[in-house]
Amino acid sequence: MRAIRVGLAVLLVTAGGLAATRVFTGRAPATPAEAAAPSLAVATVTRADLANSRMMPGTLGYGTGVTVRGSGPGIVTQLPTVGATVRRGKPLFRVDDQPVLVLFGDTPLFRALDKTGLTGRDVAELRENLAMLGYASHRVRDNDVLDAGLLDAVHQWQPDVPISPARAVVLDGPGRVSALTAHSGDPAAGDLFTVTGTAKVVTVPVEPTDTVRPGAAVSVELPNGTTTPGVVSTISTVAGETQPGETPKLSVTIKLGKPADVAKLDAAAVRVRFADQVRKQVLTVPVGALVALREGGYAVQKRDGTLVPAKTGMFADGLVEVSGDALTEGLEVVTTP
Known part of the structure; x- marks a missing residue:
């Protein structure tokens, strides 16, 4: 097999296999081509994970933040500070100097929950929030029915605060105020601030x-x-x-x-x-250990100069995946430094 070391213009191979040592016995100084010949080193075939990255x-x-909007009439009289933590059941801002409380869920409040007989996902959401706050209610029928037990739990939690869109806001979970978009004195019905995760x-x-x-x-x-x-x-x-012209x-x-x-x-x-x-636990050698064969394909060279055919796979981080019948983990091969 005729071979060319990958990445090198010239490969010096002696009868013993490697030009690793040169002994001077009075011969003429090395020619420029000899002086420029690259040195070689030995590497080991190893098993490793490779990844194209x-x-x-x-x-x-x-x-990414979520914008919190106020609802109903009124004027914003207090906003949270940037960095403030959003907690279930706690006031988050004030409208007309009245606290607006936080509930967690995915159904925004769209009506006042103050009468028995109301049904819907917002009712079930209120029941779950009160239970998490320690005000579990004995339901007469279903979770999504506002019965006397749930209404009593509401009054125990907030005797003077009606649960309505103007006095409570529903968010998807604990958060952190990241930016303010409104100021005190702005109308309550609008974008107020942005909340991110914690x-x-x-x-x-x-x-x-x-x-x-x-x-x-x-x-x-x-x-x-x-x-x-x-x-x-x-x-x-x-x-x-995006900006105009951007994808x-x-x-x-x-x-x-x-x-x-x-x-x-x-x-x-x-x-x-x-x-x-990603290729898991494959045999690898440095890319510099590959020898390109003139008849096509690649090989690696053992310390004694013997060429071992190698099929290549993924290249990554200076290593190449190799396979072949004669390739085993721990085999020493010649490579470039």
Whole structure:
């Protein structure tokens, strides 16, 4: 087999297999071609995971915010501070100097819940919230029926506050106020502030045609150069707003595996490494160990100069996946330094 070392213009192979040592016995100085000949080293065939990866810019923060809107008449008399925690059953802001309480759920309040006989998902949501706050009610019929027991629980919790769209707001869970969009004195019926989650996450804008999948493991490079693990938790289904001429992007949210690594950062520009393809526990050698055969294909060279045919697979991080009948883990092969 005639062979050419991959990435080298010239490969010097002696009868013993390697030009590893040169002994000077009064011969003429080396020619420029000899002086430029690259040295060789020995590597071991190892078993490892390989991954084709790409780096994409991202942002560390608290994730995409949800805008909280007020309802009903009145004037905003107090807003929360940025960074304030949103808690179930607690006042979040004030309208006409009256507290607006927080409930958790996915059905916004659209009517006052103050009369027995009302039915609906908003009633079941109120019952669940009161139970979580320690005001469990004995239901006469179903969860979604406002009966006397539920109304009594409401009065125990808030004797003087009616549960209505003007006096309560429904959010999807605990959160953190990230930005204010209104001021004291503004009408209550409008956008007031933005709420995010309480855990720090990384968001990455991607093309709608991107192949990122939920559950994929990633590595996040922090501003100080260290990395921390993460996993793709959600991918938005609606493209965000862009500048004229830009392609709309989806937002990938990454949950961090070690939150303590970012405890001192509130927001930062980061880079995220996505693995597009992963090969688990395959035989690998450095790319410099490949020898291109003139008749086609590749081989690796043993210490004694013998060429061993090798079928190549994935290339990643300076390594290449190899397979072949004569290739085994631990085999020593010649490579470039």
